[in-house]
Structures are given as structure tokens and as C-alpha cells.
Amino acid sequence: AQSVTQLGSHVSVSEGALVLLRCNYSSSVPPYLFWYVQYPNQGLQLLLKYTSAATLVKGINGFEAEFKKSETSFHLTKPSAHMSDAAEYFCAVHYTGTASKLTFGTGTRLQVTL
């Protein structure tokens, strides 16, 4: 079955350090890809999306992600972590040719320490 995998359910970084959250998809046909952020007891907010245009996508709050077809990956990065980045992050995919719905990864909780 087509799926999306997020490696690492918890990631901890120091404030000011690089943030790297991993996402891999399983399809020979590049899907549409999304990253969402969720703060405690809230809904999800879109960070950025890839829809077959530029492979390096810039989003809100200084985040960006690079689509790599050869690695079937769409990892999320931020050069310098801030305390306010602590949240849960979800990668999601829509595989073209399927019904109009997203499939979500299991999420990665980002902790930022002083």
C-alpha cells in the first residue's frame, strides 16, 4: 500500500541548532507533498507544500523542504531552531490518481532545549 514514513517519533535539538525532520514516500510517481505543524490541543497548520514545481520549497516560520525523487524524500529543515518551534510535525502525501485525500505520517515531536 502507498504510504508515507516519518523517521523518528521524537527529535530534540538545542536552540539555534539545525532542525531536520525526515519524510519518505512510497511511490514511483511523485506525489503532492505537505508538511503541517500542530501545537498542543490545536488543529494542523500548513507549513509548506510541493506540487511538482520547484524542488526546494520555502514555507512559513523559516522552514523549507527539498523534494528528492531519487531518494523518495521530502525532509523538512530549518537552519536555526527557536523555542517556539517546539510542536508536532506531520508529513502528508496525496498520490495522483487516487481520491482527493491526504495520507499522513505518524508525526515527529520536536523538542527545543536551551
Next chain:
Amino acid sequence: DGGITQSPKYLFRKEGQNVTLSCEQNLNHDAMYWYRQDPGQGLRLIYYSQIVNDFQKGDIAEGYSVSREKKESFPLTVTSAQKNPTAFYLCASSPQGTTEAFFGQGTRLTVV
């Protein structure tokens, strides 16, 4: 302001009771979705609707029911057949021709 409103934010239900979660959007989006969120499992799709008076089962539809009588509204009923209903429920919508989903703030359902 445009957006998606879920109510109530917190809901308590006794075992054996049905309960309905409300989801309203004023974004004029065609598609609407219900997801269930449990710790460590991400979001799982319960039901979705791409047009009024039509909806499809998602991955975990058993024990749930929905209706789509109006474009703006997509209520979810958690029935007594749902064996483990305690979870965080998220409603979302998306415009026609895109799967970019916009989410409500969620309803936390607890069975007591």
C-alpha cells in the same frame, strides 16, 4: 473571518451513547474530511465528502456516521458501535481541485 469551526472543544460521553461532533466551514470549500488522532498513530481518515449529499468511507469508518446536507456542514456521529472512541477528532476542508487541507481546532472526545 473565514475558517473551520469545530464544536464543542471538549466532549464527554457515557459508554453506549451516540454523540455528534459539529464541523462548519465558511471557506466555500467543496471537500470536507474527518480525521481521528491518537498518540503515535498520526491522523487516520474516518470519512470524506467531495460534494453535497455524497461521502465516502475512509480507513477507519466502522462505528462512525456522517451526513453532508449542506456545503458548509459535515457533522460526525460517533455511535455506540465504536469500541474505542476516546480520541482527538479533526475536521478539515479543501478547495476544489486541490488536496491542501485546512483544519479546525479539533474536538477531544472522552468516554467516561
